[in-house]
Amino acid sequence: MSSRAVSPWAESSRAAGSPAPQTAAGSAVPQTAPGAGRAPSRGPGTWPAAQGPGRPAVRQSVSAPGSAPPSPSARLPFPPSAAPSAPDPLKAAHWVALVSDATQAPGWDMSRTVLERMTAWSPVGIAIVDTELRFVWSNAALERFGGGRAHERVGLRLAEVQPGLDAERIETQMRLVLETGVPVLDYEHVGRLRSSPHRETAHAMSFTRLEDDHGRPIGVYYTVVDVSEQHRARIRLALLDRAGDQIGRTLDVVRTAQELADVVVPTLADFVTVDLLDSVLRGAEPGPLDDDSVPLRRVAQQSVHDGVPEADLEVGAFASYAAGSPPVRVLVEGRSWSEPRLDPLSAEWARAVPGGRALPVEALRLHSVMIVPVRARGITLGITTFFRRDRLDPFDAVDLGLAEELVGRAAVCVDNARRYTRERDAALVLQRSLLPRRLPEQDAAEVAARYRPADELTGLGGDWYDVIPLSGARVALVIGEVAGHGIDGAAAMGRLRTAVRTLADLDLPPDEVLAHLDDMVAKSARQEGAEPGGGSGQTVGARCLYVVHDPVSGACAMAAAGHSAPALVAPDGTVTFPALPQGPALGVDQRPFEALELDLPEGTVIALHTDGLLAGSSREALCRALARPEPSLERHAQRVLDALAPARPTDDVALLLARTRRLPAHRVASWELPADPALVAEARKKAARQLGVWGLDELAFTTELVVSELVTNAIRHADGPIRLRLVLERTLICEVFDGGATAPHLRHPRTTDEGGRGLFLISQFTQRWGTRFLPEGKVIWAEQSLTDPLTDPPA
Numbered sequence: 001m002s003s004r005a006v007s008p009w010a011e012s013s014r015a016a017g018s019p020a021p022q023t024a025a026g027s028a029v030p031q032t033a034p035g036a037g038r039a040p041s042r043g044p045g046t047w048p049a050a051q052g053p054g055r056p057a058v059r060q061s062v063s064a065p066g067s068a069p070p071s072p073s074a075r076l077p078f079p080p081s082a083a084p085s086a087p088d089p090l091k092a093a094h095w096v097a098l099v100s101d102a103t104q105a106p107g108w109d110m111s112r113t114v115l116e117r118m119t120a121w122s123p124v125g126i127a128i129v130d131t132e133l134r135f136v137w138s139n140a141a142l143e144r145f146g147g148g149r150a151h152e153r154v155g156l157r158l159a160e161v162q163p164g165l166d167a168e169r170i171e172t173q174m175r176l177v178l179e180t181g182v183p184v185l186d187y188e189h190v191g192r193l194r195s196s197p198h199r200e201t202a203h204a205m206s207f208t209r210l211e212d213d214h215g216r217p218i219g220v221y222y223t224v225v226d227v228s229e230q231h232r233a234r235i236r237l238a239l240l241d242r243a244g245d246q247i248g249r250t251l252d253v254v255r256t257a258q259e260l261a262d263v264v265v266p267t268l269a270d271f272v273t274v275d276l277l278d279s280v281l282r283g284a285e286p287g288p289l290d291d292d293s294v295p296l297r298r299v300a301q302q303s304v305h306d307g308v309p310e311a312d313l314e315v316g317a318f319a320s321y322a323a324g325s326p327p328v329r330v331l332v333e334g335r336s337w338s339e340p341r342l343d344p345l346s347a348e349w350a351r352a353v354p355g356g357r358a359l360p361v362e363a364l365r366l367h368s369v370m371i372v373p374v375r376a377r378g379i380t381l382g383i384t385t386f387f388r389r390d391r392l393d394p395f396d397a398v399d400l401g402l403a404e405e406l407v408g409r410a411a412v413c414v415d416n417a418r419r420y421t422r423e424r425d426a427a428l429v430l431q432r433s434l435l436p437r438r439l440p441e442q443d444a445a446e447v448a449a450r451y452r453p454a455d456e457l458t459g460l461g462g463d464w465y466d467v468i469p470l471s472g473a474r475v476a477l478v479i480g481e482v483a484g485h486g487i488d489g490a491a492a493m494g495r496l497r498t499a500v501r502t503l504a505d506l507d508l509p510p511d512e513v514l515a516h517l518d519d520m521v522a523k524s525a526r527q528e529g530a531e532p533g534g535g536s537g538q539t540v541g542a543r544c545l546y547v548v549h550d551p552v553s554g555a556c557a558m559a560a561a562g563h564s565a566p567a568l569v570a571p572d573g574t575v576t577f578p579a580l581p582q583g584p585a586l587g588v589d590q591r592p593f594e595a596l597e598l599d600l601p602e603g604t605v606i607a608l609h610t611d612g613l614l615a616g617s618s619r620e621a622l623c624r625a626l627a628r629p630e631p632s633l634e635r636h637a638q639r640v641l642d643a644l645a646p647a648r649p650t651d652d653v654a655l656l657l658a659r660t661r662r663l664p665a666h667r668v669a670s671w672e673l674p675a676d677p678a679l680v681a682e683a684r685k686k687a688a689r690q691l692g693v694w695g696l697d698e699l700a701f702t703t704e705l706v707v708s709e710l711v712t713n714a715i716r717h718a719d720g721p722i723r724l725r726l727v728l729e730r731t732l733i734c735e736v737f738d739g740g741a742t743a744p745h746l747r748h749p750r751t752t753d754e755g756g757r758g759l760f761l762i763s764q765f766t767q768r769w770g771t772r773f774l775p776e777g778k779v780i781w782a783e784q785s786l787t788d789p790l791t792d793p794p795a
Contacts, residue, residue: 668725
């Protein structure tokens with residue numbers, strides 16, 4: 001309980017001489033007894049403070065003896081009913097306490113004048129509507145939002161006052177409040193007002209039900225606050241947040257530009273175009289720009305209308321702007337340009353149309369434009385143009401700042417994509433130089449290869465494969481892998497592949513090729529050190545499988561350095577794995593390598609693969625994939641790769657399939673020759689007759705010269721039997737076998753020398769020649785190219 005404080009704001013509405021204030025029970029306030037305490041005196045214009053709820057307010061006054069009592073009007077905020085009797089100084093003072101229930105009291109009582117002034121002068125728009133949602137009262141602040149003056153609103157509905165708003169939604173909130181009595185606070189509505197028809201505005205509205213003395217609803221009281229700036233700020237922040245999520249999700253220049261156009265439409269603009277320098281699309285560094293026409297390419301555009309009817313160019317077309325036009329000035333100067341009120345038919349904008357084309361009809365409705373440079377790291381990459389067509393409000397400084405921030409973020413992503421394009425193109429060039437661009441043509445086997453790197457960004461890895469034609473119509477199949485991916489792995493792979501090809505040209509057996517390769521890796525590691533970037537660290541521990549197939553005899557020899565054996569698919573579909581001794585990885589151990597030799601029937605598929613193919617699979621799955629019949633070896637290789645390796649493998653994958661062939665017997669001729677110089681002429685005649693059978697009489701002279709020199713050297717410098725063999729493949733191969741262990745050397749004789757011209761003449765008349773060592777001796781061979789396309793000779 002607390003005393004009831006009488007508001008001084010109510011005094012102005014109370015007539016002089018009005019009855020004294022009543023207590024909570026309705027009885028008059030009793031007067032103090034003579035000599036009772038009086039309220040302390042106050043200064044002019046001040047009032048006792050209202051007491052807090054639940055605390056009694058006590059008025060007391062103690063008069064000094066002999067002093068005159070203060071005036072009643074000075075004690076009370078209302079006129080007294082009668083003058084009190086004079087206090088008796090001989091009697092004791094009495095206390096009077098006024099007590100009332102103030103737990104539900106709102107505070108001071110306010111007069112109607114104060115309330116009217118508070119609502120009328122409030123900067124917040126306030127209105128009251130009846131139960132039919134018609135205006136009965138509004139303040140002056142509401143007039144700022146349009147819809148006429150306060151007296152003009154009376155009796156009208158909101159839709160009649162503000163026809164541009166979605167009045168139905170607002171009145172739905174009012175009806176909800178009328179029905180439930182639950183206030184609705186901060187209901188935000190976005191639309192266009194009569195006071196600002198060209199600009200979208202936002203308002204926060206609060207609705208409260210009004211009731212009579214019996215609790216019946218009589219209307220709705222609501223307030224309106226303009227929150228357009230806060231609304232636009234939220235939209236800008238949301239747009240920037242969406243741009244951060246949706247722009248730059250890939251490292252593709254064109255897609256990044258399209259993501260920019262998609263994000264800003266329709267939140268910021270109705271039509272957007274993105275033009276980039278042609279050099280940016282190639283990943284090159286943009287050169288210096290001048291005021292002349294600059295080669296731009298339209299890479300992205302977007303519109304609020306389907307089909308982008310406002311566009312004057314198709315995506316991918318060149319955009320040639322006239323010198324001095326706004327797009328060129330923005331590109332050269334690197335500063336934004338805007339025209340809030342655009343006239344599409346003006347002379348200035350006519351120069352900004354690419355190639356002087358006629359504007360589409362839909363473009364004539366564009367009324368506001370901004371051009372922002374796509375600029376990152378101090379380099380201008382292109383321009384982005386923003387238009388408004390359906391939205392009536394023009395671009396302003398806030399819109400330009402937002403556009404510059406969006407384009408700036410996108411420009412960094414575009415530049416990253418440009419740099420990636422450049423690096424990836426360089427990596428692909430490196431890859432093409434390290435891996436075979438196409439497999440060589442040869443008759444020893446039909447081959448097909450597949451390669452899938454783990455590094456999807458660069459397309460490079462440490463696995464490699466190779467097909468190397470050898471002498472005697474043979475072919476070498478090579479597959480290997482080094483540790484690591486990307487540029488470093490590819491560089492290490494390139495070194496090993498080059499070394500393998502060099503050793504293959506020496507016609508060494510598979511185990512000797514790997515032994516020399518192992519020595520080279522170990523030596524490089526010792527000399528250069530296995531430091532990062534040194535190049536030798538990734539070659540140490542590399543693995544390699546080397547297979548040689550001879551189509552004449554059907555023999556197949558293979559050796560492995562830390563690599564698994566190949567799979568052999570017989571013509572009937574049976575898949576086996578030969579018992580190939582697995583030697584140590586390259587550069588790790590100096591143990592010798594062992595070779596395995598076996599005979600393969602024609603049509604056997606040799607499947608060489610790296611470990612990445614079975615990273616998520618097994619040998620059983622490989623057998624099932626290889627056993628499925630497929631006439632095309634290319635399709636077979638692709639099917640095996642897709643069945644066993646994922647699209648994005650965790651390790652590099654290389655697969656090489658080779659279907660063996662056998663040369664027909666009528667394309668091979670062989671003669672055993674005794675070591676008698678008198679039989680050299682007979683050897684020439686036999687070779688010439690065989691060429692006649694094959695229809696190669698035009699090669700008879702050169703072939704007789706080669707046979708004469710090679711057989712004579714074998715008789716003169718070697719021991720044991722001599723064998724002459726002619727092989728007709730894609731070239732004509734002449735081979736002489738002997739039991740000697742020394743290799744002939746090419747000499748460049750002087751004019752006065754009597755000998756030493758045999759091998760020199762052979763090197764001049766043939767395509768290539770060489771020596772191949774065998775366990776029982778050596779072979780000296782020479783190849784001649786065929787002048788006409790090869791046709792199957794008669795048997």
